Amino acid sequence: MSDRHLFTSESVTEGHPDKICDQISDAILDSILVDDINCRVACETLVTTGLILVSGEITTSTYVDIPSIVRKTLAEIGYTRASYGISATKAAVLTSIDEQSPEISQGVDESPDHEQGAGDQGLMFGFACDETPELMPLPIQLAQRLTKRLAELRKSEALPWLRPDGKSQVTVEYEGDRPVAVRKVVVATQHDDLSDAYPDVRNEHEFITREVVDQIILPVLVSSGVDFDENFIVNGTGRFVLGGPQADTGLTGRKIIVDTYGGYARHGGGAFSGKDPSKVDRSAAYMARYIAKNIVGAGLARRCEIQLAYSIGVAEPISINVDTFGTGELKDAELAKIVKQEFPTKPRAIIEHLDLLRPIYRKTAAYGHFGREDEDFTWERLDKVVDLSGFLKERELQAVSP
Numbered sequence: 001m002s003d004r005h006l007f008t009s010e011s012v013t014e015g016h017p018d019k020i021c022d023q024i025s026d027a028i029l030d031s032i033l034v035d036d037i038n039c040r041v042a043c044e045t046l047v048t049t050g051l052i053l054v055s056g057e058i059t060t061s062t063y064v065d066i067p068s069i070v071r072k073t074l075a076e077i078g079y080t081r082a083s084y085g086i087s088a089t090k091a092a093v094l095t096s097i098d099e100q101s102p103e104i105s106q107g108v109d110e111s112p113d114h115e116q117g118a119g120d121q122g123l124m125f126g127f128a129c130d131e132t133p134e135l136m137p138l139p140i141q142l143a144q145r146l147t148k149r150l151a152e153l154r155k156s157e158a159l160p161w162l163r164p165d166g167k168s169q170v171t172v173e174y175e176g177d178r179p180v181a182v183r184k185v186v187v188a189t190q191h192d193d194l195s196d197a198y199p200d201v202r203n204e205h206e207f208i209t210r211e212v213v214d215q216i217i218l219p220v221l222v223s224s225g226v227d228f229d230e231n232f233i234v235n236g237t238g239r240f241v242l243g244g245p246q247a248d249t250g251l252t253g254r255k256i257i258v259d260t261y262g263g264y265a266r267h268g269g270g271a272f273s274g275k276d277p278s279k280v281d282r283s284a285a286y287m288a289r290y291i292a293k294n295i296v297g298a299g300l301a302r303r304c305e306i307q308l309a310y311s312i313g314v315a316e317p318i319s320i321n322v323d324t325f326g327t328g329e330l331k332d333a334e335l336a337k338i339v340k341q342e343f344p345t346k347p348r349a350i351i352e353h354l355d356l357l358r359p360i361y362r363k364t365a366a367y368g369h370f371g372r373e374d375e376d377f378t379w380e381r382l383d384k385v386v387d388l389s390g391f392l393k394e395r396e397l398q399a400v401s402p
Contacts, residue, residue, distance in 0.1 A: 022045075025045045078155065147168045261370070
């Protein structure tokens, strides 16, 4: 009997309170990187009704106007009216910033006598699979496309009654490790009070459901080429006018599963946003994705998970693990040796190989850090595929040689 099961992933829009905070933290990081690539940034943001608090540890030789960055980010997301619970022009912005601990700096900073070490201890995971062209799990890819389309139709005013906050959730049925069909889609989207602006709309919930299904859910599912049931839930409570920071306090780093693989692969626990790439929570997670994606792209496995682990102040990883879940063309232990040979895993080498000392992080902070087609997302490149394919060809030649 075939193993059929369901798996669900979610995404949130850029106007979700937690995602507001991620984008603010990364916008501050980007502004600092413009003038100071040697900065040390660990920036946290909290947002609630009418208030944004930015705190953390920042060591830099430059100056950035944090309140201006906060307001600009809020405006670009779409929080431009006080009726949304927070306004880019009227919100209060508080800051509480310290410098990075000198005891951390002495282990992380490079010197003639010391190789740049990891910014903290921890374990990071990267994952790839052949379910989608982006080599990502199907549930999270579809969930991200839904929330991104919500934002696109809001900003283009194709659906002018949409507000910035929103979520999606996609349930996929699998047979073994292969996706069969999308069985359920959930979308929750903040919206205007239509009773005032749209007097001709007799049933607000029915109107919003029809529009979301026709203009958001169906176009995403049809374009995916995957079979699906028309089993949709839109605004399950019936109404979603009160949203954003007014309805829920937001914090940086509280959407780490949305940021990565939708729960389909393991997560080490460290958040990405607001951290410069000396923090392996970010840079090593990007490298782990890069490694896994190239292994799958080269045909060495259909599914691959990479774990990297570090100690603070030490450059060399404590451990490297490869798990292909029985789909590998080579043994996992052999792939681990190849990873050590072919990929840089020390912090400085990762930063250089992926060119991470650039102001590219604000756009990573919504709709996922992985599975994106953007030339700045260097960890998504498949530029090691040819080299890795050579190991498979070498084994095939050995198998046929006398």
